[in-house]
Amino acid sequence: MDNPFIAKLTRGVPLDARDKARLLQVMSRHREASPGVDLISEGDRPENVHLILKGWAFRYKMLADGRRQIMSILLPGDFCDLHVAILKRMDHSIGVLSKVTVVEIPRVTIEELTSGHPGIARALWWATLVEEGIMREWLVNMGQRQADRAMCHLFCELAARLRVVGLVQGSSYEFPLTQEDLGDLLGLSSIHVNRTLQELRGSDLISLQGGVLTINDEAKLAKMSGFKPDYLHLDAD
Amino acid sequence: MDNPFIAKLTRGVPLDARDKARLLQVMSRHREASPGVDLISEGDRPENVHLILKGWAFRYKMLADGRRQIMSILLPGDFCDLHVAILKRMDHSIGVLSKVTVVEIPRVTIEELTSGHPGIARALWWATLVEEGIMREWLVNMGQRQADRAMCHLFCELAARLRVVGLVQGSSYEFPLTQEDLGDLLGLSSIHVNRTLQELRGSDLISLQGGVLTINDEAKLAKMSGFKPDYLHLDAD
DNA sequence: CACGCGCCCTAACCTAAGTTAGCTTCGGAC
DNA sequence: GTCCGAAGCTAACTTAGGTTAGGGCGCGTG
Numbered sequence: 001m002d003n004p005f006i007a008k009l010t011r012g013v014p015l016d017a018r019d020k021a022r023l024l025q026v027m028s029r030h031r032e033a034s035p036g037v038d039l040i041s042e043g044d045r046p047e048n049v050h051l052i053l054k055g056w057a058f059r060y061k062m063l064a065d066g067r068r069q070i071m072s073i074l075l076p077g078d079f080c081d082l083h084v085a086i087l088k089r090m091d092h093s094i095g096v097l098s099k100v101t102v103v104e105i106p107r108v109t110i111e112e113l114t115s116g117h118p119g120i121a122r123a124l125w126w127a128t129l130v131e132e133g134i135m136r137e138w139l140v141n142m143g144q145r146q147a148d149r150a151m152c153h154l155f156c157e158l159a160a161r162l163r164v165v166g167l168v169q170g171s172s173y174e175f176p177l178t179q180e181d182l183g184d185l186l187g188l189s190s191i192h193v194n195r196t197l198q199e200l201r202g203s204d205l206i207s208l209q210g211g212v213l214t215i216n217d218e219a220k221l222a223k224m225s226g227f228k229p230d231y232l233h234l235d236a237d
Numbered sequence: 238m239d240n241p242f243i244a245k246l247t248r249g250v251p252l253d254a255r256d257k258a259r260l261l262q263v264m265s266r267h268r269e270a271s272p273g274v275d276l277i278s279e280g281d282r283p284e285n286v287h288l289i290l291k292g293w294a295f296r297y298k299m300l301a302d303g304r305r306q307i308m309s310i311l312l313p314g315d316f317c318d319l320h321v322a323i324l325k326r327m328d329h330s331i332g333v334l335s336k337v338t339v340v341e342i343p344r345v346t347i348e349e350l351t352s353g354h355p356g357i358a359r360a361l362w363w364a365t366l367v368e369e370g371i372m373r374e375w376l377v378n379m380g381q382r383q384a385d386r387a388m389c390h391l392f393c394e395l396a397a398r399l400r401v402v403g404l405v406q407g408s409s410y411e412f413p414l415t416q417e418d419l420g421d422l423l424g425l426s427s428i429h430v431n432r433t434l435q436e437l438r439g440s441d442l443i444s445l446q447g448g449v450l451t452i453n454d455e456a457k458l459a460k461m462s463g464f465k466p467d468y469l470h471l472d473a474d
Numbered sequence: 475c476a477c478g479c480g481c482c483c484t485a486a487c488c489t490a491a492g493t494t495a496g497c498t499t500c501g502g503a504c
Numbered sequence: 505g506t507c508c509g510a511a512g513c514t515a516a517c518t519t520a521g522g523t524t525a526g527g528g529c530g531c532g533t534g
Contacts, residue, residue, distance in 0.1 A: 013323075061377050063463055069377040083366045086250075086359065091370055091468040118352060122323065128365065129320045133328055135372045140298050140306040142379045143424030147521075178481065187380030189522050194483060196521095226300055231328040384491075415511065426492050431513060 003027070004077035004165035005051060011164055011234050012126045019119045026113065027051065027103045035176075039094040039102065040081055046090065048104040050080040055100030056176050060184070061092045070185040072135065073097075073158065073177075076165050082128060085110040098176040126233075133231040142187050145225070147196045150186050152225035155206060155215060160229050175213035240264070241314035241402040242288060248401055248471050249363045256356045263350065264288065264340045272413075276331040276339065277318055283327065285341040287317040292337030293413050297421070298329045307422040309372065310334075310395065310414075313402050319365060322347040335413040363470075370468040379424050382462070384433045387423050389462035392443060392452060397466050412450035 005027070006020055015023075030053070033039055039057060040046055052074050059072035059080075071092065074080055080094045085107050114121040134157070141150045158175075162168045179197065183190040200206050205221055207214045215221055222228075242264065243257055252260075267290065270276055276294060277283055289311050296309035296317075308329065311317055317331045322344050351358040371394070378387045395412075399405050416434070417427040425433070437443050442458055444451045452458055459465075 059373070061373070063377070063381055067381045069380045071373045071376045083369070086363050087366050087370075087470050089467075089470075091470070092373060114358075115355060121351075121358075125362075126323050128369070129324050132320070132365070132369055132372065133324075135369065135376065136296070136298070136308045136329060139308045139372065139375060139379065140300070142376065143306045143421075144300055144304045179483090180481085184380075190482090191484090191523080192521050198483085230326070233324050233326075233328070416513095417511085427512090428493080428514090429491050432491085435513085 004053065004075075007165050008077035009123045009127065012130065013119070013123045015119055015123060019117055019123070022113070022117060023120065026105055026109055027053070029104050031102050031104055033096050033100050033102065035096050035098060037096060039096060039100075040090055042090055042093045044090045045088050046081060046084050046107075048106055049082055049085055049110055050094070051103040051105065052076050052078050052080065053101040053103055056097035057100055057102075058095050058097055058181070058185075059092055060095055068184045069187070070181065071138075072131065073185070075158075075161055076167065078131075079124075079127060082110070082124065085114075097181070098174070130233050133233060137231045147186065147188055147192060148199060149225045151182070151193075151196055151200065152205065152221045153227050154186065155213060156218065156222050156225060156227035157229075157232070158213075159215060159218065160232055160234065164234065171216070171218060172212050172214040174211060175208060176211055241290065241312075244402050245314035246360045246364065249367065250356070250360045252356055252360060256354055256360070259350070259354060260357065263342055263346055264290070266341050268339050268341055270333050270337050270339065272333050272335065274333060276333060276337075277327055279327055279330045281327045282325050283318060283321050283344075285343055286319055286322055286347055287331070288340040288342065289313050289315050289317065290338040290340055293334035294337055294339075295332050295334055295418070295422075296329055297332055305421045306424070307418065308375075309368065310422070312395075312398055313404065315368075316361075316364060319347070319361060322351075334418070335411070367470050370470060374468045384423065384425055384429060385436060386462045388419070388430075388433055388437065389442065389458045390464050391423070392450060393455065393459050393462060393464035393466075394469070395450075396452060396455065397469055397471065401471065408453070408455060409449055409451040411448060412445060413448055 003024065006015065006023060009015060039050055042061070054076055057074040057080060058070050059074065060068055060070045062068050074094070080102070081090060084090060114124060137157070141153050145153060159168055159173065162173050167173055177185070179193045180190040182188075183193045186193070188196070197208060201208070204216055205224075206216060240261065243252065243260060246252060276287055279298070291313055294311040294317060295307050296311065297305055297307045299305050311331070317339070318327060321327060347361075351361060374394070378390050382390060396405055396410065399410050404410055414422070416430045419425075420427040420430045423430070434445060438445070441453055442461075443453060
């Protein structure tokens with residue numbers, strides 16, 4: 001798995017050698033970050049667009065009363081803020097979940113890519129549409145599924161997305177979220193997240209220890225949570 | 238308010254006379270639909286992209302157990318399914334809330350527009366990014382706000398979006414959702430929606446009767462629900 | 475090596491919201 | 505003009521999940 005971004009894009013849209021080369025070239029400037037600091041903050045007008053190469057990050061908003069909602073999990077190959085190429089101002093923040101390596105791409109480069117390379121423009125377009133599809137499914141998750149189902153659905157989704165970039169070993173993957181993070185993602189209290197995890201462990205569906213999540217029976221997990229991967233658009237259809 | 242789509246786009250991106258003319262030209266083929274039938278269904282591969290000119294529609298998914306989650310409210314000027322230009326297959330359905338007039342635009346036309354008219358391409362891009370911003374805020378709404386706050390937040394958002402297309406008279410607008418629709422949107426039971434509405438009426442914040450919603454004190458409503466319109470990106474920033 | 479802190483875990487209690495079961499009102503169809 | 509169905513409304517009861525208040529453990533740092 002050389003480059004997670006290209007691995008991801010080519011699941012959805014064809015990219016010719018020239019486009020791939022151009023993309024790789026654009027991804028030369030790296031930066032590292034660790035949990036605790038934000039990659040980008042609400043209100044910022046970043047000059048660069050950020051893309052995750054390694055590690056996990058997340059999109060979130062804080063409310064006036066201190067509550068936090070996590071709105072996306074950003075995995076290797078995901079853009080953090082492609083939208084600032086057009087919207088300019090961030091309406092939310094990007095936090096870091098594990099040691100990450102990000103690529104910084106100047107906004108003008110994005111504009112050059114999208115106007116001069118129709119294949120790349122299409123690929124970026126595709127990536128944001130898939131992200132939208134994921135958010136729609138998260139709305140379903142929070143609105144209609146009980147805590148245990150919602151959590152299992154999330155675990156299935158992450159497995160599917162991580163598999164694309166080669167980050168699933170067997171039926172396990174690194175899982176850097178704390179229980180509080182999980183709560184802020186699913187709209188639950190961390191106490192209830194803990195209860196639910198105990199329950200899932202008890203019925204032998206998953207195990208989660210030392211930052212590694214193992215799914216014991218993925219088909220069963222998908223069934224009980226209603227996970228159907230079509231919204232990830234992983235097969236060129 | 239001649240064309241809601243152009244009214245909306247020009248809030249975010251500049252459009253020259255040539256782009257406007259081309260867009261108007263593309264919006265010639267109309268179609269009508271009424272509540273009860275779906276405009277597009279999950280799994281479809283529509284040949285046309287749909288844009289609302291008049292009336293309300295909504296994006297939704299059904300679960301196996303019959304539950305429904307509404308994921309977007311589509312108002313005049315909103316695209317129903319711009320994504321099928323790239324993703325091809327619908328991963329959700331579009332339902333109708335009131336008598337609607339929709340424009341049908343062939344997929345090839347969209348491709349022609351985005352490749353040949355950089356101004357229009359940018360405008361469409363902008364529109365989908367704003368839609369994404371709205372979905373992020375809905376996640377916050379469902380995950381972190383109690384029923385009454387969430388509902389008021391929705392009423393504020395709709396007021397702001399409808400104002401852009403000239404559909405707010407004074408402090409009232411047409412509101413075609415049933416209490417059950419509202420429940421499926423906010424992740425609540427219709428009984429609880431009713432309770433909450435009674436409570437809001439009782440404290441004189443809103444009135445809702447005969448399909449018309451009136452906001453008595455918009456500033457107060459915005460404050461109690463934490464509504465800040467920045468995520469709608471209504472001022473070119 | 476001990477101190478602190480972040481994270482995990484647990485129990486007891488509470489409440490916002492769900493469920494079940496029904497009544498009412500209104501408008502359209504026959 | 506009465507029948508029917510959709511939508512609104514209400515009460516009584518239940519429950520999923522929140523809150524408060526802790527305890528324990530592992531590990532990074534002085």
